[in-house]
Amino acid sequence: MSKGGVQSGFTLDGGSFHFSPTLALNPEHIELEIQLDIPNHGFLGHCTTTIRSQSENSELTRTIQFNAESFYSILNVSSSPIGIKSYSYSGHSLEINFNESIPNSDQEFISIQYIIFNPISGLSFSSSTSNQTPNFVVSDHETERARYWIPCIDHPSVRTTYSVEISVPSEYTALACGKLISSTPTTPKQFEIPTFPSTLVSNTEFQQISTKISQFKLNSSQILTQYLPEFTQKSVPNTDESFSSTKTENESKENEQWTCWRWELEEICPSYLFCIAVGDFVKAELKRASTRNDMELEVFAPKLWYDANTLHCSFDSTGEMVDWMFKKLGRKLPWNKYFQVATGSGIGGAMENISLVTWDDSLLVNESMRLERGWIMDSVNVHEMAHSYFGNAVVMKGFAHAWLKESWASFMEVVYAEEHSHEMADSYGILWMKREGYFTESNAKYKRPMCCYKFDSSWDMFDRHLYPGGAWRLNMLRHYLGENVFWKAVQKYLDQYWNETADTHDFQRVLEKHSNVSLEMFFNQWFYSPGHLKIKVQMEYNVIEKSIGIQMEQIQMKES
């Protein structure tokens, strides 16, 4: 329908292509230990990553690079059994050089100790001395923001299992993806976040200091005076005062009860879908789904602001949705549990982290609000749950194929509304409302193909093309193939790529195979090319013949 390529406006001049990385050293498991310091918005972290060599090329298996954006300090890096020769931290990535190449199919265990302080993104802290504002910590990684607090290869095609131990004062509950293994009393390590930010000293100087700080019992003043005496004298005039306040904090910490929460996620998970949430929460246990009676459905929100009744008003449809997904998609909702947590952290809408969905609490409804806005709550709930299938179990190969999750989740909102009697929004009501966003963007800003490898930032892909634009295309595809053929083929697609990554071609091929319909033209026009059909309609009324003549002309070719 229109020429290939992207109309100007979507990327800057010289925007680059983005393809999945080839991994000679593939991360398989991430073990995180974090001791949160909520008032100071930081933590002491220890990340052990298991990698496996999957290449005979010794040049490629000697070095690995992790994304590690703006870490406050890398304290120590080591590995076994090969061991490391050197490492360097640029402020954006951590490059590790091993003593020798890792033989094909062998594992190596990399240990990184580090400090995060006031992370720019990826992990939000809320702390206040006021008793009006709840304290909590919640992560939010989409699209590439795990790297602000977890050293990792931050790309959706790189998936690992996880285990995480979160140590927090005992009044807090710590949630994470996967299964709760234990919550046991613990004694926090004595550590203080150094009071000098890395930006105040040169990179080399800071790395030298960081590598020396391996004893967490050092407090900030000791670190400053021991490793950076000149800086201390010039920039921290009240060292004694600072030290005494530190002592007081340490003494109070000694009397505080702490708990270590251990969670394990057995399913392989891309970094953007891993999540933790910590807070003093109220909890509501929802009625379980009949298709997954073994799966706990629980929801959480800050106790200071919400009660269990609001959580029930907001989320009580969840169990029924789990059953509906099974009926529609032919597979039970995966995961051992399905928890949802709402905080005021600025999460835009909600985020479909594996088995721990996070919500912006502004969406929650009480009994009276439910009458007016309940359908919005349900739409978002269905959207996030649909991601368990489209995005989480079948993972996009890269952001070029992000429509395979977002367009699908938006489309499932419509299909759900179609089969449920929402007074405020039937299925076409939802599509109709949302289409304006797509048309405005497409007509006034830019047109891009749904499958698009060229973008400036992966976040740019999450536009109105991706949500309503793609949902409309899926709706057309459903009608093009017919209801029965379409859903059966979609179930085959889920079966074939369950726990795998998939791209646009994979989806097209499965649909073609199970429908016996060539979809080359459809996909070429609607997914690989920008724009949409535009028709100019002219009408003439012939008074003498008493007839109406209608002339229709496709005009989008002239526009592109």
Ligand SMILES: [Zn+2]
């Ligand atoms: Zn989504």
